[in-house]
Amino acid sequence: MKAVRFHAYGEIDVLRVDDVACPVPGPGQVLVEVRAAGIQPGEVMIREGARHGRWPATFPSGQGSDLAGVVVQAGPEVRGFAVGDEVLGFTHDRASHAEYVVADDVRLTPRPAGLPWDVAGSLYVAGTTAYAAVFTVDPGPADTIVVSGAAGGVGSLAVQLARRRGATVIGLASEPNHAWLSGHGVIPVAYGDGVADRIRQAAGGPVDALIDTAGDGYVDLAVELGVRPERIDTIRDWSAAARVGARTAGEGAAACAVVVGELARLAARGELEVTIARTYPLERVRDAFRELERGHTHGKIVLRP
Numbered sequence: 647m648k649a650v651r652f653h654a655y656g657e658i659d660v661l662r663v664d665d666v667a668c669p670v671p672g673p674g675q676v677l678v679e680v681r682a683a684g685i686q687p688g689e690v691m692i693r694e695g696a697r698h699g700r701w702p703a704t705f706p707s708g709q710g711s712d713l714a715g716v717v718v719q720a721g722p723e724v725r726g727f728a729v730g731d732e733v734l735g736f737t738h739d740r741a742s743h744a745e746y747v748v749a750d751d752v753r754l755t756p757r758p759a760g761l762p763w764d765v766a767g768s769l770y771v772a773g774t775t776a777y778a779a780v781f782t783v784d785p786g787p788a789d790t791i792v793v794s795g796a797a798g799g800v801g802s803l804a805v806q807l808a809r810r811r812g813a814t815v816i817g818l819a820s821e822p823n824h825a826w827l828s829g830h831g832v833i834p835v836a837y838g839d840g841v842a843d844r845i846r847q848a849a850g851g852p853v854d855a856l857i858d859t860a861g862d863g864y865v866d867l868a869v870e871l872g873v874r875p876e877r878i879d880t881i882r883d884w885s886a887a888a889r890v891g892a893r894t895a896g897e898g899a900a901a902c903a904v905v906v907g908e909l910a911r912l913a914a915r916g917e918l919e920v921t922i923a924r925t926y927p928l929e930r931v932r933d934a935f936r937e938l939e940r941g942h943t944h945g946k947i948v949l950r951p
Contacts, residue, residue, distance in 0.1 A: 647665070647666060647667075647668045647744060647745040647746045648663050648664070648665060648666075648744065648745050648928060648929075648951070649663070649664060649666050649708055649741070649743065649744030649745065650662070650663055650664075650708060650709055650710065650743035650744065650928065650931050650949075651663075651664045651666070651706045651707065651708055652693055652703075652705075652706065652707055652709070653705050653706045653707075654705060655693065655694060655695030655698075655703065656693070656694065656695075657694070658932050658935050658936060658939070659932070660693065661693070661931050661932050661935065663928055663929055663931060664706070666744075668746050669741075669746065669747070669748040670719075670721075670748070671719055671720065671721035671724075671748050672721050672722075672748075673721055673722050673723045674721065674722075674723050674724060674725070674750055674751050674752070675721045675724065675748050675749065675750055675751065676717045676719065676720045676721065676724055676727050676733075676748070676749060676751060676754070677717070677718050677719035677720075677721075677746055677747075677748055678713060678715040678716065678717055678718070678733060678746065678747050678748075678749055678754075679715045679716045679717075679718045679745070679746055680713055680714070680715040680742060680744060680745060680746060680747055680767075680951045681714055681715045681716065681763040681766075681767065681950070681951070682713075682714045682715070682763040682764050682766060682767025682768065682925075682948050682949070682950055683710050683712050683713050683714070683742040683743050683744075683767050683768075683948065683949045683951065684712035684767055684768030684769075684770070684771065684772070684799075684946050684947070684948050684949075685710070685743070685931075685934055685935065685938055685947050685948070685949060686711070686712070686771045686772075686799075687938065688701075688771070689709050689710070689935075690935065690938065690939060692707075692709070692740075693707075693709065703740075707740060708739070708740045708741045708743065708744065709740050709741075709743050710737075710740060710741060710742035710743030710744070710747075710949075711736045711737055711738065711740065711742055711770060711771060712736060712742060712767055712768055712769065712770040712771055713734065713735060713736060713737060713742035713747055713749065713767055713770075714732075714733065714734035714735075714757060714763055714766035714767035714769075715732075715733065715734075715747075715767075716730065716731070716732055716733070717729055717730060717731045717732075717733060718746070724751050725751055726751055727751055727754060731756065732756065732757040733749075733754040733755065733756060733757055734754070734755060734757050734761075734766035734767065734769060734770075734906065734910060735749060735753045735754035735755055735770065735903055735906055736749070736753050736770040736771075736901070736906070737749050737750075737753065738753075743928065743931065743949055743951075744928075744951060745928070745951040752903060753902075753903055754903055755903045755904075755906050755907035755910060756907075757910065758910050758911055758913075758914035759914065760914050761910055761913055761914040762922075763950075764922045764925055764946075764948045764950075765913055765920045765922065766910060767948055768799075768920065768922065768946040768948050769906055769909050769910055769913070769920065770901075770906055771799075772799040772800045772803055772920075772946060773803055773905070773906065773909040773920075774899075774900040774901055774902075774905050774906065774909075775800045775859075775881055775896045775900075776800050776801075776803035776804040776807055777803075777807060777900045777905050777909065778895045778896055778898075778899035778900035779800075779804055779857045779859075779879045779881060779895055779896065780804055780807040780808050780811070780857065781895070781899075781900070782879045782893050782895040782899070783855035783856070783857060783877045783878070783879050783893070784855075784877070785808045785811050785812075785813035785815075785854070785855050786811055786812060786813060787811070787812035787813065788854075789813045789814065789854040789855060790813065790814040790815075790816065790849045790851065790852065790853050790854050790855075791808050791813050791814070791815055791816070791853070791854060791855040791856065791857065792815075792816045792817075792818065792845055792849075792853055792855070792856045792857070792868070792871070793805050793808065793815060793816070793817050793818065793832075793856075793857045793859065794818045794837070794856070794857070794858045794859055794860040794864040795818065795819070795858075795859035795860035796817025796818055796819045796823070796827060796832065796834075796859075797817070797819040797820070797823035797826060797827065797944045797945075798859055798860070798943065798944070798945075799943075799945060799946045800859045800881065801817070801819075801857075801859040801860075802826075802919075802920075802921055802944070802945060803909075803918065803920065804857050804859065805817050805827065805830065805832045806830055806918055806919065807918075808857075809830065809831050809832065810917075813855075814833070814849075815831070815832045815833065816832070816833045816834075816835055816845055816848050816849060816853075817832040817833065817834055817835065818835050818836075818837045818841065818845075818860075818864075819834060819835075819836075819837070820836065820837070820942055821834075821836055822944075823944050824836075826921075826944065830919070833848045835848050841867065842867060842870055842871060845871060846871070852872060853868075853871045853872065853873055854873065854877060855873060855877040855878070855879075856868035856871070856873050856877070856878050856879075857879050857880075858878070858879065858880035858881065858882060858883060859880075859881055859882065860882060861880070861882030861883040862882075862883070863883075863886075864880065864883065865878055865880050865883050865886035865887055865890060865892050866886060866890070868892070869890055875890050875891035875892045875893075876891070876892075876893065878890070878892035878893060879892065879893040879894065879895055880892060880893075880894060881894070881895075881896040920945070920946065921944060921945025921946065922945055922946055922948060923937075923943045923944055923945040923946060923947050924937060924943075924947055924948075925947075925948045925949070925950050926947070926948070926949055926950070927949070927950055927951075928949055928950070928951045931949060934947050934949060
């Protein structure tokens, strides 16, 4: 089968599509023919070696955790899935950017009828990260919450989940994304110089919580706005969080098939919009990451093996 590999840390040009042996499922595992697999900013940091202390790579390294596809082989002791089942979920083995991937049955959930493959294959990291962040700051109908990077893969889901809880949501994003935010009941605010004043004006009162999906000073901005540290959550700026006592709940805090299944059902019913920015064939994985690394992408970028 074909699979994305990199044999050393580096820039995009270290990514290759290699011919490798097809994996064999063990006990409690299935082999999935991948139909869609999302790509993530965290994979860039791993590939570049920027997170070696936290998430070291062993070479040659694969990549990819999000996945959706069809079960083509089941190992012994598999529960709940059989050959031919359509599934979505995740792997922790950095292996889903490939034509086939082995996944544990406990990390999969059935694909709901009508859920597009591209959406199913990009729900895990962005969806569970947004879910964990919203759960952590716990917005309610009486709260005003700010989300940085509000039109990105995580932010666009976080604003919708916070709105489902009845909160007033202020989304920080570039102006081309303001119409999308307004259409989803979010108050759009441009980031950049003077953002604190613009947030205060939009809020018309205190800001109760802030979710930071972008890094770059938003934890300190939350403190400036008077948000209590326990109601600040960042998925990027861990050093600032440690300094002020903010939270750092992300994908790992909600990394389970139950949450992925709940998000998939919401998306299938049209109650959660998962925007797909663009899809690429596996052979164009470098182009996919070039687009991702340019930033300001509205929604998810997906590989189609």
